[in-house]
Structure formats: structure tokens, C-alpha cells
Amino acid sequence: MVFPLSKENIRGRFVNKVLELSGQDIFACYQCGKCSALCPSLERMDLLPNQLVRMVQFGREEVLGSKTIWICSSCFSCAVECPKGIDIASLAEALRLMQLRLNVDHLDLNKIPTEDLEELPPIAIVGGARKFTA
Amino acid sequence: MKFPYYPGCTLKAQAKNFEISALTTCAYLGIELEELDKWNCCGTVYSLATDDLMKQVAPIRVLIRAMEKGQNELVTLCAMCYNTLARANLLVRADEEKMEKLNCFMDDEPDYDGSVRVLHLLQVLKDIIGFEIIMQKVVRPLKGLRVSPYYGCLLIRPKGVAIDDPRDPRILEDLLSALGADVIGTPERATCCGSYLTIDRKEVVADNAYRIIMTSVERGAELLVTSCPLCFFNLDSRQKEAKKLHPEMKQVPIVYFTQLMALAFGLEDSLGFESHYVDPRPFLKEKGLLGGS
Numbered sequence: 316m317v318f319p320l321s322k323e324n325i326r327g328r329f330v331n332k333v334l335e336l337s338g339q340d341i342f343a344c345y346q347c348g349k350c351s352a353l354c355p356s357l358e359r360m361d362l363l364p365n366q367l368v369r370m371v372q373f374g375r376e377e378v379l380g381s382k383t384i385w386i387c388s389s390c391f392s393c394a395v396e397c398p399k400g401i402d403i404a405s406l407a408e409a410l411r412l413m414q415l416r417l418n419v420d421h422l423d424l425n426k427i428p429t430e431d432l433e434e435l436p437p438i439a440i441v442g443g444a445r446k447f448t449a
Numbered sequence: 450m451k452f453p454y455y456p457g458c459t460l461k462a463q464a465k466n467f468e469i470s471a472l473t474t475c476a477y478l479g480i481e482l483e484e485l486d487k488w489n490c491c492g493t494v495y496s497l498a499t500d501d502l503m504k505q506v507a508p509i510r511v512l513i514r515a516m517e518k519g520q521n522e523l524v525t526l527c528a529m530c531y532n533t534l535a536r537a538n539l540l541v542r543a544d545e546e547k548m549e550k551l552n553c554f555m556d557d558e559p560d561y562d563g564s565v566r567v568l569h570l571l572q573v574l575k576d577i578i579g580f581e582i583i584m585q586k587v588v589r590p591l592k593g594l595r596v597s598p599y600y601g602c603l604l605i606r607p608k609g610v611a612i613d614d615p616r617d618p619r620i621l622e623d624l625l626s627a628l629g630a631d632v633i634g635t636p637e638r639a640t641c642c643g644s645y646l647t648i649d650r651k652e653v654v655a656d657n658a659y660r661i662i663m664t665s666v667e668r669g670a671e672l673l674v675t676s677c678p679l680c681f682f683n684l685d686s687r688q689k690e691a692k693k694l695h696p697e698m699k700q701v702p703i704v705y706f707t708q709l710m711a712l713a714f715g716l717e718d719s720l721g722f723e724s725h726y727v728d729p730r731p732f733l734k735e736k737g738l739l740g741g742s
Contacts, residue, residue: 338499355640359653386653389494390641391606395615402607408497422649435648436682437458438529441493442645445504 324374333371337409343399344368350393350403356386364393364403371406384410385421385447408446415449422447452573453518454482455511457530458490464527464678466721470707471526471570473719478578478586482524485514493529494645495536502547508537509551512565513558521564524573526707528677532603535567535610569604571620571676571706572612580627588715590629594736596709597665597673598622598632600639601680615639621674624706628713633670637661642683654683655690662688662701671736672702672729674709681705686726702729712738 324330334341350364351357360383362370370378378384387407394402415421424444432440460468475482491511496504511534515523525531541548542563552560574583598621605615613620618639622632640661643654662684665673675681685703692698702725711719717739722730733739 336498336500355657356643356653386646388641388644388646389497390602390644392602392639392641394607402497405497412498412501427648431648434686436463436678438493438527438679439645439647439682441458441490442529442679443648445492445494445496446645447649 318373318375320373325372327374329376330371330374332413333406333409336412337402337405339401339403339405339409340399341368341371341401341406344372344401345399347398349396349398350401353392353396355390355392356388359386368401368403368406371410379410379414383407384414389446411446415447418449420448424448450479450577451481451483451520452522452524452568453515453520454484454524454526455488455491455515455530455534456484457525457527459678460526463682463724464705466724467526467678467681467705467707469719469721470705470711470716473716474707474710474714475570477714477716478574478583480573480578483518485511485518485523488514491530491533491537493533495533502550505537505540505547505551506554508534509541509561510555510558512538512567513555513561515565516561517559522566522568524568524570526570526676528569528601528603529679531567531569531612532610538563538565538567539609569612569676571604571624574624575620580623583624583710584627587628587713589713589738591625591709591713591738592629594630594738595633595669595671596625596630597635597668597670598625598638598706599661599665599673599675599680599684601675601677602639602641602644604676605639621676621706625674625709628709630709633665633668635661635664635668635670637664642680644679644683647679647683647687651687651690652694655687655694658684658687659691659695659698662691663698666699666701670701671732672704674704674706676706688727700727702727702732704729 348365362381362383384407389404492507605611625632643657647654
């Protein structure tokens, strides 16, 4: 992959917004890959957690379209082990919110079958609604 | 000994078996869990964004209800409630401005002062009662029962609210040993089950459940023990979908730690096994641990 680098990308609006929303010092990451080694959902992601961080460092806004940010279930395995103290779950949350705040739901709750709603515990429904809807 | 207790939504719905077994075993150990007179949803998941203060109103309101009780502890059973309440508490304790903003917003409520300590029942059992006392109270040791503890995520991560060492938790192992069970450790005991992805990605959760359960079974476990109602649902009910993906899979009972305590204390009326997808009763009867043995 070739990333055109420019000052505008690296310290542009997108990166600043992500830093502010996530509260994470993304630039502290030196790509050790421990987060990806520990992530339980890795095989379903299109960007590995460490790649997600790298892309954000480079100001690559297309990470907003990645599957990874919706597959992360905020289990904090990466956060516990990151040697630089970065919480990637918070980074994924910031990127999800940047999408959801355009008032576009990631999940249409009306499409969940009634029999599923009857079976699912409320914590699953409320948790999912919080993470996936505007 | 009396503690203010916050049940949360699921303990009153799908996880009634968790609540009844917890309240009964606590009463047996001399602990009264007194439900808050009035309570609201905690929000289920702690908001991770820095500017989302609105999402902290619900958990802080719960902490105000506990503060009003005049005792600076609040006991929870659900791992998600525990995590959300404990993290919201840490946030406002560390950030005066946010605390003030929330208090101003809830101007019809007494100001929260950060004094409440959020506890999970496991901490009460370990630190206040003690596992040695629990061992003495056992009337039917779970001898020969090979159990695998499953922690999930939110009781031990992130570090700031972990009830035990996030890398090597022992609290469930120690409790289960005190009950006389054979504890089977597994590398998947703290791997995420998929959590709320269960609402629209059943296959992801079913696959996780399969891996978590089979890793325990391969090491000789006969049942898995959990402390979170969402882990419970994902490991128990999602075995239906897991079996479709992996037809060779043997069904494995999933139980709450409080149900095993009730069993070991001889409190058979408060087990609530009838609501499980995989019914643990035939297996436990076979083991001679249930039903007049």
C-alpha cells in the first residue's frame, strides 16, 4: 500500500477529531502488533487493530468504512496489554460515532425478528442499540 | 450484614435464575442484598467517547440512589452493570468539572459526591465473607464435578475496574475450589464471547461459543461457570446455532457461580435451572449432585 503523506493529512481535521473523541494518544503507537495478536475477532476484520491505528496516524479517512470498527466488541483485551497505554476500543468507538452522528444507523432494529427480540436479554438489545444506532 | 443492591434489567428478565440463586445463597451466608427502592437502566455499555457526558447521567443517577442509602457500597451481580457503574464512578471522581456538570444537569437530585464504592458480588464473597467461611458452609461438596470458570471481559477489564488480576484472574477458581469442585483452567476463560454482537451476528457469537466451550471440554470440563448474564446467554442459548455450524458438538450446561453455590449449600429450591437452554439437571442428577442424593 502507498500512503501519500502530507502535513495536512497527519494533523488534519480528521485526525484531530479522532484524537479528541477517543481521548487516545494514537501517535504513541510504534506498531508492536500486540493488540492484533490478542484480538479475539481478528479473523473477521478487514483491518487489523494495529493497521487501524496506523491508518489513523496517516489521516486515512477511509477507515470510517472498515468492518473492523463494527466487529470490535469493546472487550478491552488490547487495552490491557498495549505497552503504550492506547485503548483501541475507544478509538473504534470514536470512529463509529463519527459515522452514527451523521444520523445513519448501522443496524436497523426494526429488522430484528420478533422471536429474537423475545429471546434476547435486554442487555444485548440496549448494548447493541447504543453501539450501532444514532 | 446488609448491602444496597442494584439488579439491572436482565436480572429481572432472562437472568432471574442468577438473581434468585444469588439472593438465597447470600441470605444463607448472612448477607442481605437490599434492592434499591427506585432504580433505572445503567446504560449497559460504558460510553467510551470523551464528549458523551449525557450517557453518564443514567449510571450516576443509580449511584445517587445508592448514596441516599447512607452506606457507601453498592453491590451488583451483572458484569455489564458492574463495569458501567464502576467506570462512570471513576470518571467523575477523577474529573471535577464533569461531576459538577452532571450534578447541575440533574438539579432535581441530590449532588453526587463520589462516595459510593461499586462492588461485584464476587468481591463481597472473597473480601468480606472469605472463601474459607464459604468452604465451611458447604453441605454438599461438588466433588468430582469438573468445571471451567469463564470470566468474559467486563469483570476483569479494563485495569481500572478489574476485580482481579486481568492477566491471571483467580477469584472464580478459588470460589469453585472452596465449593469442592475440580477446576479446569483454559486459555479461553477471558476471551470475549462476542457480547452484544449477538443481536445481529448470531453466527459470530455461535462460533465464539463453540471455541470457548470446546476448549474447556477438550481439557475435561463438564460444565462452564459464568458471572455475566450476556455471556450466559451467548454460551447457553447460542449453542443452538453453534450446533448447526458444528454438528458434532456435544451440548454443555452453562451455570452461574451462584447456582453452584446454591447446589453446594443444599438450597435446591433456588436453582432456576428450568430456564436454561441446555438443561443441567439430567447431568447433575447423574453426578449424584441433585435431587435427594
